[in-house]
């Protein structure tokens with residue numbers, strides 16, 4: 038039996054097909070709308086070393102060996118592009134914005150938030166566990182305290198949040214933002230506290246900035262989710278407060294499900 042809804046849709050479809058001439062002139066625009074619908078663009082933002090590349094690779098299902106060969110260094114200075122396709126011709130086009138404080142970063146921010154505005158934003162944070170970038174010439178990992186990392190993250194977020202707000206107010210459809218609190222395997226016992234810190238209305242410095250963003254963009258124009266995730270790490274078994282590989286995969290699946298819902302894929 039056909040539901041009234043389906044029937045209604047079919048009727049609308051017929052009406053559109055009837056205006057063939059009009060449809061023809063709008064073909065390129067419609068094709069791009071279809072592409073956007075099936076493969077929404079997602080900006081992956083966040084400070085250097087938080088885990089953007091690793092997460093985008095996991096979400097686009099790239100083999101880690103292949104990815105590692107291509108991007109051996111933490112802190113890429115160019116915009117990385119990844120496409121995720123599933124069997125039902127749905128997916129995402131990820132745009133990983135370099136976290137560097139460089140001209141390439143500004144250009145990339147312009148591209149994803151102004152020139153070709155993305156459909157959604159995956160802002161990656163690491164609860165103070167960003168991998169510090171090596172300073173020129175020295176070997177080994179750099180050092181920065183968690184407090185310093187959190188402060189740097191907040192500064193980085195202020196810039197990105199401002200760009201998201203101006204994109205959201207300019208468009209007529211809603212924008213989604215998911216704050217991905219990654220590297221959860223490194224703070225398995227504090228995941229709830231970390232999620233709270235990054236949530237709107239929490240009264241934390243990050244939460245306050247999210248509240249400001251929501252006020253600027255308008256609540257109906259911007260949806261905000263905060264989800265813990267890990268893109269690597271864990272161990273085969275859950276031991277001494279660490280997350281198991283299984284638990285990491287579960288978190289990743291939840292993030293994917295939420296993104297699919299926000300994109301109308303499910």
Ligand SMILES: Nc1nc2c(ncn2[C@@H]2O[C@H](COP(=O)(O)OP(=O)(O)O)[C@@H](O)[C@H]2O)c(=O)[nH]1
Nearest residue numbers: 085086087088089090091112220267268269270
């Ligand atoms: N433990 C752990 N390490 C991670 C995770 N995601 C990324 N990393 C590591 O953090 C570092 C920075 O990751 P990367 O994706 O290059 O960060 P980006 O600069 O934001 O692109 C790398 O050494 C990764 O191996 C994670 O979920 N857990």
Ligand SMILES: [Mg+2]
Nearest residue numbers: 089090112113
């Ligand atoms: Mg990177």
